[in-house]
Amino acid sequence: MQQAKNLLEAQDLTKIFEIRKGFSSKAFHAVDKANFSLASNTPEIFSIAGESGSGKSTLAKMILGMESSSLGKLSYKGRLIDSLSNREKRAWFFSEVQPVFQDPFAAFSPLKRIDHYLYETAANYKVVKRSEADDYINAVLNEVGLSLAEVKGRYPNELSGGQAQRVAIARALLTKPSLIVADEPVSMLDASLRMSIVNMFRKLKEENGVTIIYITHDLATAYYSADRIAIMLRGWIVEMGPVEKVLGEPLHPYTQNLKDSIPQADPDKSWDKSANLAEMEADEYTRKGCRFAGRCPAVMDKCRQQEPPNVQHLGRAVKCFLYETTN
C-alpha cells in the first residue's frame, strides 16, 4: 500500500442524528461539513475545542470508528474508516488509533483489576511475546510515571483519578499507536493534576512521535499544549489554525466570546462588568444562516439568511462573513 500523505483526513465530514420521539423524528447535524487533515510526517497536538453540544465528541467517535459518518469522507492513512470491518479494525486500525476517555473510572470496569486491560491489549495486538509482556507493560507504565508494581492487582477505585488516567494512557500506548484521540481527558481531574497529563501529551508527541487529538472545552490547556486548534460551534468548525493565532487573537466572534468568558486566575484580568451576554438559543443547530447569529455582537442581515463561507484570513480558516471581503 502506498504511503498516504495524510495521517487523518476529513472531507465534508457530516454526522446526522435523527431524534425519534414516537412517530416524529427530527434530524440535526451534530457535525456539519468538517474539513481538516493531520499530516503523517509531523506529529502534532491538534485540539478540538467547543462548548458542550458542539459536536466535538461526535467527531472524536467518528475518528475512532465508534460512529459511522453520514456524509463526506473520513480516512486514516488513506483508508476510509467507515469501510473497515470489525476484523480489520482489530487487526490494524485499533493498533494505530487509540482513545483516552474523559472519566478514567468509567473507562475501566469496576469489577475488573485494572492490569487486566493492559495484559489484554498487549496480548491481543501481539506487540511482544507473552513472556516479555510484564517487562513491556512495565516499561510503558514507566513512560507515564507509574510502574507495574503500583498497578498490578488493583481495582480502579483503589487508584486516584490521576493515576487511573495515566493507566488509561499507558494502555493506549501499548499498541504503539500513531494517533491518540483524547476526549476531555483532564476535565474530571483536579487542576493540579491536569498539567501533568497535558505535559505527558507534549512529551509523547515529542519523544514518541505520536499525534494527539486533544478534545476539550478548556481553552487554557488547549492553548498550553496544542499546536493547532479547531473551534467548534453547533457542529461547525468556525475557526481553525495554529493555536497561537486562533487563541492569541481570535477572529471569529464566537472564539472571542469563548476566550473572553474564561475566568483567569489573575486579579489584574478580572472582567469589567459591562460585557453584554446574549442568551444561548435552544435550537441553534437548526437555525437558518449562521448558527451564532442569535448571540453574535457583530451580526449582520445576511448572517440570518445564508450560511457563512469558509475563508482564509491571517493564517487560519474562519467561517464568518466578517472576513469575506478580504479574500
Place this chain on the structure above:
Amino acid sequence: MVDTIVKAEALKAYYITKAYGVERTVKAVDDISIEIKTGEVYGLAGESGCGKSTLLKVLLGDFQPPLTVVEGSVSYQFEGMSKDATKLSEQDKRDIRWNKVSYIPQGSMHVLNPVRRIQDTFHDFITTHKGTTKPQSFEMTQAYLRDLGLPEKVMRSYPHQLSGGMKQRVTIALATILYPKLIFADEPTTALDVVVQRGVIQLLKDIQKKENSTVVLITHDLGVHANLADRIGILYAGKLVEEASTRTILKTPKHPYTQFLINSLPSFDERSAKEGIPGRPPALDHPPSGCRFHPRCPLAIEKCSTVEPPMLELAPGHRAACHLLTDEVNHAAG
C-alpha cells in the same frame, strides 16, 4: 468598622461511619478557624476531597449523621443577634434560613422540583419565611426577576423547559429572593459552559453588590475566585493552609501548596512548561502525620513529618501554616 458575620472556631467535623462491621472516621474538617466579615466575598479553594463542601455544610448548619461536629462552634452574628449554627432548632432554621442566611447549591440540574412551575416553587420558599399569599409571592418573584434582568416568562415554566444556565440563574434568584445578608454558594458554576458560567458569576456579583451581602463561595476554580472573591482561604486535606486577600494569594502565595496550585494553572500569556503537583491528596481517614502536605512537598524538612505547623500571621490579613515560614515571621517580628 467592619463586623464579623460568621466565625468558626477550632472547628472539627468528622464523618463517623460504621458499615459492614468496620468503623471509619474521616476527618473532613480538622481544626479550622475562620472569620468572615460583613459585605465581603470569601472564597474557599482546594482540590476535590479537601473538605471544602463539608466545611460549607457545617458553616450553614445543615448536616446530619454520619457528619458530626466533634469540636468547635460556628457563630452567626446579625445585628446584635448571635446563634451557633451547629445547634439550630427547627424554629431557628425557619427564622434564619432565607431571611438571613441562604444557600446556592452546586450547578446541578436537579435543584428545582421537576413537577412544579417555577413560580410555585418560589411561592413555597417565600411563604415559608414570610407567610405571604400566592399573589403576593408571585408579585415579589416577578419584581425580583425583573430586577435581576431575568426573563419573567420563566415563572410559568417547568424546570425541564429551561436551559442549564437559566436553571442555575433561577436557582440563584430563588436563594436570594428574601435578600439574605449571608449567602453560601457551593460550586455555583461547576458543570456549566464557560459562556454560561460568566453570566452566572456576573449575576452573583450584581446581587452581592446591590445588597452588600456577604458571600462564602466554594469552587476549585481559582479563575472564578479571581473574579468574585475578596479573600481566599486555601484548604488542603481538611486543614486551612493559607488565607489572604485574593490579590495576595494569586500574586504572592506563601504556602508551598498554594504556590503549586497557582503555578500549575495555564494562562494565555505564555506557553512555557508548567508542572503539576506530584503525588495525590491523602485519604482523610488516615491523614499523614505532621504537615499533611509533607509527602508531596519538595521543600519538606524533617520537622514537617512530625510536627503539625501552626497557623502563622505573615502580614495583617495573611495567614499560612508552614514550618518554612517561621523564620520569615520571626524576622519580621525581630
Place this chain on the structure above:
Amino acid sequence: MKTIFGLFRYSPSFRIGAIILMFVVTLLIMSFFSPYKPDKRRVVPRNEPPSAEFVLGTNSQGQDVFWMLTFAIRNSLLVAGLAVGIGRGIGVFLGLISGYLGGTWDRILSGIVDSFIVIPRLPLLILIAAIVRGQMTLIGLGVLLGFLDWSFPSKRYRAQILSLKEREFTQTAIFSGMHTFKIVVQEHLPFIIPFLLADVVSGFLFAIGMEVTLAVFGLADMNSQTIGTMIYWGNYYQALLTNKIWVLAAPVGASIVVVVGFYLVSVGLTTYLDPRTRLTRLQVKG
C-alpha cells in the same frame, strides 16, 4: 462465596431467608428417606391430629401429612426450578440478542417482548391447562410456566446490556482488541449475574404461585404431591368443615415459608446490589 458469607453476616433479611431456605432444602432431602410412597393411601391411621408420631397429623385418606409435605416441596420446587430455568434461559437469550444486535432486530424483538409483558398470563395458563387437562405432568407444567415467564427478565437484560454497551469500559475493551464474545463473557457477565440471581428468586415466586393457583383450580397433575395439590385435596375433602385444619395448614404454611424464604434472600441480594450500599462497601474495603 465470600460475598455470601458477608451477606449472611450483615444483612438480616438475607440471613433469615437463607436459614428458612436451608430448612426447606432439608425437608426436600428428607423426602428421599420417606417411609411411605407419596401416593400410597391408608398407610397410617386416618384423621390423626399432629402428635409425636405424626408430626403434622394424618389426612382422611390415611396419609402422613409431614411426609406428603416433603414430597410436595420437592415437586413444587422441581416445577419452579424448571420454569425458572426455561424462563430465564429464553429471557437472557432474547435480551442478549436484542441488546447486541440492536437496530431493526432490536426494535422488533423488544416490541414483541413489550406486548407479552402486558398480556395477562394466568388466563392463558388456565386456558392451556384446561385444554390439556389430565395430561398435564409436573414436567409439562414446569415447561409451560417457563414459556410464560420470560418477558420481564428479557426486558431487564436487554436494558442492562444496552447500558453496559454504552459504558466506556466496553469501549476500552474493544480498543484493547477483545472480541465481542470475550467482552460479553469477561466484561458484561459479571454485571448481569447478580441481577440474574435476584431475578431467579422472583421467578421462583411466580412459578410456585402459579403452580398452587392451577392446583387450586384442579388443573395441575392432581396425582402428584405438590403444595398446590395438597391444598386442593385438603379443600376437596373439606378439611375445614370437618375440623381437620392441619391438613390445610401444612401446605399453606409450607408455601408461606418457601416464598418468604426466597423473597428475603432476594431482598438481601437487592440491597447488596444497590449502587449506594455498594459504594459504602467499596469504601470500607479501600
Place this chain on the structure above:
Amino acid sequence: MKLLRTFVLPRIIQYLVVIFIGITLTFLIPRLSPINPVDNAVGRLSAFQTMAPEATVALRESLMDLYGLDGSLLEQYFSFWKRVLTFDLGPSFTVFPTPVSKLIGSSIGWTIGLLSLSIILAWVLGLILGTLAGFFPNSWWARTLENSLIVIYPIPYYIVAFVLLMAFTYYLPIFPLVGGSKGAPGFTWSYISSLLYYGFLPALSLILGGVAFRFIISKALTSTERSSDYVRFAEMAALPKHKILFSYLIRNTLLPQVTDLGLSLGLIFEGALITEAVYGYPGLGTLLLGAINSADYNIIMGITLLSIIGIATASLLVDLSYPLIDPRVRYS
C-alpha cells in the same frame, strides 16, 4: 397536536398489538394442543352429566367452530375474530343454552366491584404508608410496618385468602364462608351492609398483598427521592414537613407508580380470580372455577379473552392519563 403523535398514538398501537397477540394466542393454543379439545370436552361433559341431545349437537358445532378443524386455519382464524368482535362465544354447556356473554355479564359486576375497590384502596393506602415510612425511616412504626409487610408481600393472594378464611370463619367465625350478599338486591341499608360484610374478607385478602407491594415500592422511591437535590434544597430552606411530603415527595414518587397501577391491575386480576374461588364470591373467579370443573370451554375461553382485553385496556387508560400528572411528558 404533538403529544398525540409522540405519546398517545404509539401507545394505542402498542395496545392494538397486545390485543392482536393475545387473541391470536387464544386462537392458537387449542389448535397447537396435542390433545383434540373437542373430543376431550365432549368426553368430559358426557361423563359429568347427561346432556340433552340438542345440547350435544350445539356443543359439537360450536366446539368445532371455536377450536375445531373445520376449514383452513385462516378461515378458522377469521371466523374466530368475528366471534370475538361480536362477543359471541356460543352457549354455555352447563346451563345450556344461556349464552356465555350473559353469564359473564352477570358475574363481571361483582368482580369489577371487588377489584376496583381493593385496587384503589390498596394503592392509596400503600402509597401513603410507604411514603410516610420513607420520610420517617427511623421511627419504630415504620420499621415494624416494613418488617411485617416484607413478609406478607411474597405470599400469594389466595394463601392470604386461605389464612384469613381459616382465621375468621373457622377459629373466629365472624365472617361468612361463601357468598356475595344477603337479601334482595336494592338500595337498602341491609343489602349494602351485607355487600360490605360478605365482601370484607375477599377484599382484605387482596388489599393486604396490594398494600405490601405498594408500600415496598413507595418506600424505596421515597427514600431515593428524599436524598435528591430538590428535596434537600427545600429541607435546607426549612420548608414545612407537610409541604415537602405532599408537594415535593408524593407528587414525584406518584409518577412512576401510576404506570405500575396498570401493570398491577393484571396481577390483582389474577389474584381476584382465586380469591373469589376461595370465598365462593359470585364473580368471574367462581364462574371460572365452575366452568373448569364442568369443562365448560366456552366460558373459559370467554373469560380468557375478556381478561386479556380488559387488562390491556385498563393499562392503556392508565398510560394515557400519565401526561395529565407529569408536566415533563406534557410539555416535552
